[in-house]
Amino acid sequence: MxxxxxxxxxxxxxxxxxxxxxxxxKIGEEIEAxxxxxxxxxKSLRAGRATLTEAWAGERDGEMWLFNCYIPEWxxxxxxxQFEPRRPRKLLLHRKQVKELASSVARDGxxxxxxxxxxxxxxxxxxxxGVGEGKKKHxxxxxxxxxxxxxxxARLMRxxx
Numbered sequence: 001m002x003x004x005x006x007x008x009x010x011x012x013x014x015x016x017x018x019x020x021x022x023x024x025x026k027i028g029e030e031i032e033a034x035x036x037x038x039x040x041x042x043k044s045l046r047a048g049r050a051t052l053t054e055a056w057a058g059e060r061d062g063e064m065w066l067f068n069c070y071i072p073e074w075x076x077x078x079x080x081x082q083f084e085p086r087r088p089r090k091l092l093l094h095r096k097q098v099k100e101l102a103s104s105v106a107r108d109g110x111x112x113x114x115x116x117x118x119x120x121x122x123x124x125x126x127x128x129x130g131v132g133e134g135k136k137k138h139x140x141x142x143x144x145x146x147x148x149x150x151x152x153x154a155r156l157m158r159x160x161x
Contacts, residue, residue, distance in 0.1 A: 025132030034092030040074035
């Protein structure tokens, strides 16, 4: 018998998403990584309260870290388990993946962009990181024009048939 879900909590699926990342960057390779969290952070993620819009990933001391990701403090937590909402969080990757990502970031104009934080089938928090290259202003304008045209085209087809 399935256990009833608590209202508003995410047991699997996307907890936080960086929707603007695909607009601002051309995403090449995508890598799924584990992330080291403390208990109240996981509870806050399950409530869907994290923000990835200003977050980025980078190398520090031969390890990959997630910087500037906002996970608010869990309100029901005790004062002992408090944490810094924007603290750097270590990403769990294989050594070969860390070297590969560090070499790709060494190129000009390439950055590691967190795309989403999700819970896998086992309920473990994972982060999807994309190797992104910044788009120029004209590329963004072309994306907006394409999006508007596809929306208008769908509206015309819907009205015709």
